[in-house]
Amino acid sequence: MSDDHNNGFFNGPTRRVGGGANETTKTRPPKSPPNDTIPVPQAKPAVAERSEFIEPKTRRVSPAPSPSSSTTPANNTTQQPDFVVGWLVVSDGPGRGASKPIGYGMNSIGRGADSLIQLDYGDEEISRNTHCHIAYDHKHKKFYIQHGGGQNLTYLDDAPVLSSCELPNRSRIVMGNTTLTFIQLCGDNFDWE
Secondary structure, three states, X not given: OOHHHHOOOOOOOOOOXXXXXXXXXXXXXXXXXXXXXXXXXXOOOOOOOOHHHOOOOOOOOOOOOOHHHOOOOOOOOOOOOOOOOEEEEEEEOOOOOOEEEEOOEEEEEEOOOOOOEEOOOOOOOOOOOOOEEEXXXXXXXXXXXXXXXXXXXXXXXXXXXXXXXXXXXOOEEEEOOEEEEEEEOOOOOOOOO
């Protein structure tokens, strides 16, 4: 049988053409009439889907991507920056002695798991969402602090933070019953870039 016959080219009965007179003619039952819709094979994507092409979150500004930024362990709820530009050290209050790294760009600070810098040591006067933000401006090599939108205030060296202001090295930040000391790593003398 030819390939054309197998592909449905002939729709009617067929007979076998033989070489001798003794050969009997065989017929095949007619095929059902063709459907109005012919299944079309699905086109394969030009580029195979791979997980490295899908980026569910916005990539934070940093000097170069780190291999650890593509995978995050499932049991790790807090995010760690690829490049540390400074630290917040709990110098008084719940969590005293703990430190949290600060990364490039905006760093939200609060008790909840959505905060980049999570201060969940039992001080319920710290907002669950975002109590304040600390930002590192890599172009000008400066740090800034600003209010996060919650009801409770943040204090920078005893002055309330009501709008964005520069954050000097070794500054004292008070949120609720927690006092933090800001330690600067990056600046005019050093930057990862």
